[in-house]
Amino acid sequence: MCQCRGEWDKAGNILAQAAQGLQQAGAEGIVLCTNTMHKIARIIESRCSLPFLHIADATGRAIARQGLRRVALLGTRYTMEQDFYRGRLEQQFAIETVMPEADDRAQINQVIFDELCQGGVH
Structure with a gap:
């Protein structure tokens, strides 16, 4: 629960260590499957030499391909x-x-944290 306590650097260090371990295990790239944790992407990128696919880049390319310039953003408050x-x-x-x-x-x-992250929507 690092993010709830505002401990973003700590969360970044934990994920950077995980990325390093995956690199040692033979991974060729890093995909971080959560929008919110991209807040600490720079920490992972600085500590792991693998290519990092930033979700906003993939999203931006997909939006641009559709010719859109103004989109609604829904997600965590972060x-x-x-x-x-x-x-x-x-x-x-x-x-x-x-x-x-x-x-x-x-x-x-x-709804995201108290319901979806807990496995359901009420």
């Missing part, structure tokens, strides 16, 4: 409110993101 994902879409792909209002973002975040 992903919606912080710059590590939105900024990358804007800077590298000229894609603007729009988000729900603050109350709706809080509810979406609650």
